[in-house]
């Protein structure tokens with residue numbers, strides 16, 4: 001089978017879907033489909049509010065068109081699904097977007113078509129949850145009339161170095177021939193090559209453990225930080241010393257937010273539980289990481305009390321609201337845990353983040369970020385996110401924000417050790 005005759009539609013034009021559609025759209029016709037008309041209009045106007053793709057790059061994708069009309073999908077014979085895979089309030093996988101996208105594709109699915117899923121899922125989700133929807137809606141039979149593929153995404157929002165084309169990509173297909181075809185298709189855009197997995201389940205499992213491993217490694221370092229803080233030992237100094245060994249992994253403590261690392265492990269643990277295995281280590285790591293916001297505030301409050309700062313009614317500035325540095329992504333940010341916990345102490349909180357959309361912060365979290373912090377106003381400052389703008393302020397700029405005797409808490413090791421009062 002040749003890739004020449006493949007007409008791609010990308011379903012879901014978010015952080016993952018858009019960069020992918022753009023890369024394919026530089027080379028071949030691509031239909032970019034999203035149910036969000038506002039997003040489609042923004043892209044038609046040459047703008048990407050996620051800042052993953054510049055206006056220049058959008059122009060380079062000369063063969064990419066955008067639509068919110070599902071009927072336009074009729075022209076496609078390969079559908080790449082990049083819709084969200086969140087968890088619900090009970091931390092269980094919410095496959096609704098994936099099922100809805102599969103229903104949309106099912107309506108347009110034809111003989112010989114291929115549906116490739118990229119969304120992060122648990123092993124089995126493609127063949128056990130999505131394919132039956134495609135079969136039901138289309139009336140076609142899997143691996144006879146249509147085929148499936150899975151190719152997880154590894155991009156890292158805000159990272160201008162590791163981009164779609166220079167991150168090795170895992171590919172898989174529902175038959176050996178389809179696996180070859182899917183692999184060949186991705187090799188058209190991935191300059192560093194692909195890893196063809198032996199099955200769709202292997203590829204699904206590989207993605208979910210990448211993020212689970214990262215989550216657990218950070219949980220271990222968070223636990224070590226708690227131990228060292230109790231002992232008055234500087235964690236960063238310990239990590240630097242241990243990091244002088246060739247095989248010590250360079251993880252740092254911190255909040256684990258975003259919609260990947262703090263979410264994906266629950267997909268795996270959910271699946272494990274449905275087959276009668278109750279994961280211990282993975283969930284212990286999750287619990288620890290989810291408790292970091294409350295821990296940070298307890299540390300700040302202790303430091304304030306030691307300096308005889310009256311905690312109730314104190315003013316604290318939280319610097320950074322996004323889930324990570326140098327990107328506007330607010331989804332599942334755990335900085336919100338810090339803000340809420342400070343509120344429990346009746347501390348007055350200002351949030352400052354030059355990256356975020358004020359409307360989104362208000363809509364998602366009911367927070368109104370301030371325009372610019374004023375010097376000498378705060379009893380405490382928490383450096384929660386390592387944005388370049390905060391690094392550029394340096395120690396004098398950040399210290400100038402606190403009143404004399406105020407506490408600077410550096411979660412991100414932005415400042416030299418002696419310039420902050422506490423660090424994680």
Ligand SMILES: NC(=O)c1ccc[n+]([C@@H]2O[C@H](COP(=O)([O-])OP(=O)(O)OC[C@H]3O[C@@H](n4cnc5c(N)ncnc54)[C@H](O)[C@@H]3O)[C@@H](O)[C@H]2O)c1
Pocket residue numbers: 011012013014015016017033034035036039082083084085097098100101104118119120121152153154155156157259260
């Ligand atoms: N953002 C990342 O860093 C990253 C990295 C690797 C993997 N992933 C995974 O990729 C998937 C997508 O994540 P994302 O960050 O791009 O999400 P996103 O929220 O940025 O984008 C998803 C897009 O899909 C659209 N959408 C939702 N339901 C749809 C439907 N039924 N039909 C068509 N469009 C629909 C939304 O409007 C949105 O524009 C998730 O499974 C995520 O876990 C994300």
